[in-house]
Amino acid sequence: MLTHTLALLAVVLYLAAAGGLARPLLSGGKPLNRLSLGLAGIAVLLHAGILLGMHRGALDLHFFAALSLVAFVVSLLTLLVNLSRPVAALGVIVFPLTALLVVVDSFLAPPTLPMPMDWQIKLHVTVALIAFGVLSIAAVLAILLAVQEWALRHRQFGPWLRALPPLTLTETLLFRLISAGFVLLSLTLLTGVLFVDNLFGQHLVHKTVLSIVAWLVFGVLLYGRWRHGWRGTRAVNLTLIGMAVLALAFFGSKFVLEMILHRLP
Template identity: 40%
Template sequence: MDIVLYALTALLYGGLAVTGWRAYRTVAAGGRGGAPAMFPNVAHVEARSLRAAASGMTPTERGLLCVALVVHGVLLHTTIFPRDAMVFGFAFALSAMFWLGAGIYWIESFFFPLDGLRLLVLPLAAGASLLPLFFGGVRVLPYAAAPLFKLHFIIANVAYGLFAIAALHAVLMLFAERRLHALRGSIERHAAGGWLASWLDTLPALLTLEKLLFRLIAAGFVLLTLTLLSGILFSEQLVDRALTLDHKTVFALLSWVMFGALLTARRVSGWRGRAALRWVLASFAALLLAYVGSRFVFEVLLHRPVV
């Protein structure tokens, strides 16, 4: 049964990704062969046509993406919680992150012109959904029945998923900002930009991406705070110790401080731009080391279980 869910999830994500890329390539090829480059407004005309193509997700495609999210969610539940036990690892963590990321994209696309992001989000979700087939997790039997642990686990995964999609937004914003400066420099640089430059033209405006970015970070910060608090409570219940300063805890606390400082600077002084985006990526890197990175090192490189 699990293999059917794996295949169906990857097929739905992959099919939607291929459909989106084909629509993009068709319009991009038409745009390159259309208006002459001598006209000063050609870059903006092509950008508008590419955005129109990237925003062309039909109701059927939206419905299929909803089905993919449901199937992926069922797959995660059946593989992580088999028969009152629990199996988890870095591959399951990445799969859950991109499931949540695809879900956030699907919800936000009803309110913002974000369909250009599916060209990146859906292929990554398709690949991540298959990772547990190749990298199995470890059984966490003693904790599976504890309600507090399940709550801590769900909150943590939602928080990490929010920060993962926020980091993706930050990367896209850095590229989009560079692209905007290139467009201001000369039209010839636009024409020589290639497929990456054309794809960047399908993304929403920088202000829209920035608004979404800090909404995601604010929500993730609240959930990360709850994750740390529930982790302390669970640790007290399990080993009668409130906080264990291992590598996972240190990096989680470091990322919490860094994200908190970012939100404070944003609220107090309106911090934005490349420096803020790089701070987002550095904060996410610390969180990744606390979560997925530590599991990858222990499970794949050291062949040791980690819980």
């Protein structure tokens, strides 16, 4: 099947891109950023074709399809971030995870049919996916920031640390992404209020409440950064807490309904 062939090729390219980006992190060798990002770009295009082919060109929000779709968005955003602020370690983490989710969605997940949606719901879902993707990259950067700070405190100056961008650049990019993600998450909540019927109804109440909680966590973090200069461990912890809550909002009920109760929404 053509889709399976594209999936295998995308997986190989994602992993090759991650390997090229990991080279300076592991050995201090010459970076292969341009080649690696080119391979990742082709993988992202193939991934888009896989999603269109497998899910009939529609937004399929069943559990594994949604995971693959989110991985596609995160990988695409990782490429865009690297075009302006090269952070090779982002791809080292993101691209292998995306490859794994492509394998699961293409070869292991049961077939599903996309549910029909009005354009208003598609707009709401699209904004939500982009918000989740931006904040996911922020969470990865928060982990990298924590690792950098730990290594500096313990004087662990390996080649992988020297290959990472300066700490101040990582922190600046982190808060820019959180700011953008916060705006997009605000738009997600707004479009939900405007377009989603019975937002606090069955199967939606926990998503709504958890999304609001995540929005508050990121809002508090941005306020603390602006008013009190929060950074370091506090910023990392709040970023990861906010992202964990948001992940529960996006995928918590889907996992319970589809994987445990075996009920399709």
